[in-house]
Amino acid sequence: MLRLLVLGLVLACAVSLSSSAVILENGAPILWAQTASQVTELPMHDGILLPDPWNYLHRMSLYRLMIAATDPFMGSMGTNATDSPLWGLPLQLGWMLTSGRLADPTGATTCGLEAEPLCISTQSWWACVNYFASVLPFLSAAQQGFMGAGAQVQMQVPAGVQDYCTTYADCKAKYPDAMSKWDAFFQGLKTTSESLLPDDVKKDTILGVYWDAQMASTYASAACNARQSHYSSVEVSFAQSWLNSAEYVAAARFQANMEKALLFLSPLPSRILQEGDSAPNIVGLTAEENHTLYIFSWMKTIDSLLGGTLLRLWKGAMCSVNTRQKGAQVLEQLLLNPSFATSTFLSIITEMTTSC
Incomplete structure (x- = not known):
């Protein structure tokens, strides 16, 4: 019974307005x-x-x-x-x-x-x-x-x-x-x-x-x-973007220890997305959650427009221990730092690719 009460409190916190997951x-x-x-x-x-x-x-x-x-x-x-x-x-x-x-x-x-x-x-x-x-x-x-x-x-x-x-x-x-x-x-x-x-x-x-x-x-x-x-088309789109993001994380051989995993999981949406939700302006989600959803969508859209070139470039750039370490740092900046320009992400990938 106690564990159910604890879980109830956790779930209540999770669904409150403007609270991260x-x-x-x-x-x-x-x-x-x-x-x-x-x-x-x-x-x-x-x-x-x-x-x-x-x-x-x-x-x-x-x-x-x-x-x-x-x-x-x-x-x-x-x-x-x-x-x-x-x-x-x-x-x-x-x-x-x-x-x-x-x-x-x-x-x-x-x-x-x-x-x-x-x-x-x-x-x-x-x-x-x-x-x-x-x-x-x-x-x-x-x-x-x-x-x-x-x-x-x-x-x-x-x-x-x-x-x-x-x-x-x-x-x-x-x-x-x-x-x-x-x-x-x-x-x-x-x-x-x-x-x-x-x-x-x-x-x-x-x-x-x-x-x-x-x-x-x-x-x-x-x-x-x-x-x-x-699920709604918005939740499905997020799910597909979430799967797509794993390709980048895997290529960088990201060390998903507790500290690093928390950085990537905390800004994920704290509720299931519904029709009409549009990042970065989803009501009830924090600025961090909205930013992460926007970046996920941006990466998937750009890669689709480029016929998969973005992901291929990224995988090609992850050719050494050094570039993989740098790649993990770049992903952190892209997902967690709203002031980190997406154009910077593209230029860094190009620069790392030339070093391989």
């Missing part, structure tokens, strides 16, 4: 303290782990367990306990919860609403896309021994829902590229961390295989596209 609770992702800290705390039957990814606490638990299991191999990321790039994922899930994006968009059920605040809807496009960035990597981590020797996992699924894979073998058969990339990440994490490479090279290498896996999950989540029909 609620991302943290007591310095951790939303309801982090209520999640499983040990694999043995997950449901189990006949020796098989049975997490319910349609319960927010269970899905968040997948992230907590993955972070704990991989932290021993993340020394090159920094000295802080929250330097792992995996921290961006639970923070993102928390934003989806408090902004209402995990709720049933069809209105046919109360899933995700006040009556069932921890319910994640199988009809939510956002929840579906996140499934590929939570369940798939967890199944891979378990397969690669990160959840204990011989751990077997099968995800629970609501009755009548058939279009989600639930086991490693099932996901591997349906989404072979994504699962192979996650396998490569978890395998590479061990070998790279144990190598004699300098820490900056280890870090860049680990981030490289991590973002390869993340983007493979993103591409596989095209299976969720039919669920976009439940």
Whole structure:
């Protein structure tokens, strides 16, 4: 009951006028303290782990367990306990919860609403896309021994829902590229961390295989596209821009630790967008949220007008550790600094490309 009251307060803050999205609770992702800290705390039957990814606490638990299991191999990321790039994922899930994006968009059920605040809807496009960035990597981590020797996992699924894979073998058969990339990440994490490479090279290498896996999950989540029909055209446009922005972040091998992830997630829209919402003048959203939506839209529009040239230039410019570090800084300026001119962004990309 207490956790439901806490969640109610968090959701109330999230939907208040002119308030940025609620991302943290007591310095951790939303309801982090209520999640499983040990694999043995997950449901189990006949020796098989049975997490319910349609319960927010269970899905968040997948992230907590993955972070704990991989932290021993993340020394090159920094000295802080929250330097792992995996921290961006639970923070993102928390934003989806408090902004209402995990709720049933069809209105046919109360899933995700006040009556069932921890319910994640199988009809939510956002929840579906996140499934590929939570369940798939967890199944891979378990397969690669990160959840204990011989751990077997099968995800629970609501009755009548058939279009989600639930086991490693099932996901591997349906989404072979994504699962192979996650396998490569978890395998590479061990070998790279144990190598004699300098820490900056280890870090860049680990981030490289991590973002390869993340983007493979993103591409596989095209299976969720039919669920976009439940949303306004404005929300769909934002969703597409959000996916597009991941291409830039991935190419820069952005270290999505807690500190950096917060910078990118805090100005995301704190509610689902409706018809008539037009950035940078959306009523009820902060100036920061409006700016971020405007920049997302600008990047997608420019790239479309240029036939994909902007993204190709960007990827081409991310050719070294130095340019990737500079690229991450440029993205921060573009999204977070309203005075940073979009023309400056274009000139910097051109300059970095010539150095490759």
